[in-house]
Amino acid sequence: MKFWWQGSKWQLLAGVCVLLAGMQLPAQAQVSVQEVAPVSAWLLRLHEASRHRTYTGTFVVTAGTKMASAKIWHVCEGEQQLERIESLSGTPRSTFRRNDEVLTLYPTARVGIAETRETFGVFPALLKSQSRALDEFYALKPMGVERVAGIEADVVQITPKDGLRYGYRVWSEKKSGLVVQLQTLDVDAKVLEQSAFSELQLDVAVSPAKLSQLMAQTEGYRIERRKAEKTTAAAQGWAMASAVPGFKPAGCYTRPIALLAGASGKTEQSMQWMFSDGLATVSLFVEAFDAKRHLHEGAADLGGATRTLTRKAGAWWITAVGEVPPSTLAQFAQALERKK
Numbered sequence: 001m002k003f004w005w006q007g008s009k010w011q012l013l014a015g016v017c018v019l020l021a022g023m024q025l026p027a028q029a030q031v032s033v034q035e036v037a038p039v040s041a042w043l044l045r046l047h048e049a050s051r052h053r054t055y056t057g058t059f060v061v062t063a064g065t066k067m068a069s070a071k072i073w074h075v076c077e078g079e080q081q082l083e084r085i086e087s088l089s090g091t092p093r094s095t096f097r098r099n100d101e102v103l104t105l106y107p108t109a110r111v112g113i114a115e116t117r118e119t120f121g122v123f124p125a126l127l128k129s130q131s132r133a134l135d136e137f138y139a140l141k142p143m144g145v146e147r148v149a150g151i152e153a154d155v156v157q158i159t160p161k162d163g164l165r166y167g168y169r170v171w172s173e174k175k176s177g178l179v180v181q182l183q184t185l186d187v188d189a190k191v192l193e194q195s196a197f198s199e200l201q202l203d204v205a206v207s208p209a210k211l212s213q214l215m216a217q218t219e220g221y222r223i224e225r226r227k228a229e230k231t232t233a234a235a236q237g238w239a240m241a242s243a244v245p246g247f248k249p250a251g252c253y254t255r256p257i258a259l260l261a262g263a264s265g266k267t268e269q270s271m272q273w274m275f276s277d278g279l280a281t282v283s284l285f286v287e288a289f290d291a292k293r294h295l296h297e298g299a300a301d302l303g304g305a306t307r308t309l310t311r312k313a314g315a316w317w318i319t320a321v322g323e324v325p326p327s328t329l330a331q332f333a334q335a336l337e338r339k340k
Contacts, residue, residue, distance in 0.1 A: 153172055320333040
């Protein structure tokens, strides 16, 4: 199975500014890092920063011993969020985003992948509900001011109050709160992975029309459209026997899976059930067990902060994936149960 998040770490983490976009900031949430602010109120400020800043920059992600980089062009026009990401390492590719519409072009293979990634809206959707769960499970601590890519940035550390989630260290531009560097920290506050701009130009002239035009230039590409159908876990016959503290359901989808060669072109469905505490996310993937493909149960480290855990449950194969400690993934995987 190929998960929606697979690919270079920069592609996931470079989307942090898209992830933090799309909502108006209430007047009472206009806080600065110097104030003693709830985590939820401070994060709302980051949302607003992404809505109103246009920029270009080079983004670098380091996860374990691996490093990847990309050039980003980002523009906000009203409710439209447009972005172009050009990989500078690994497989050549160009990723375009228009809100939740995503197109990735691979020039060497002349293949394009078109999909809708509503998963990028999980974090804003939770904050729109004005949930106080973030403040229950995380604490915010100012760490001073540093320069990142020539920009003055406030530094804060977001520390979990239990062992079920990782911590974060965030650098945000002093004026607006735009995120310029992000670290994910393990339970001992050691850096698991880091994403940061090595070069950044704010409020530059980025043309929305030009980005849309580039996104439409797919002549000569074979476009594969990957469509996920929204559903509920209950409708698919699944439920959680017990909740993992702080994590709430954040969407459930089914999507086709291509079987191995020789399977007469048939496809089967997989289910992805997502959970979030407002910062961390976990996905539970469920598909029919196939002894030819599903060979090993257990935990694996995918590098950086991403962990995965697989197990067989009767006729089903369950894969838990998330940027959380292994023990948290184990709770999710064990709590998932078949109801029909």
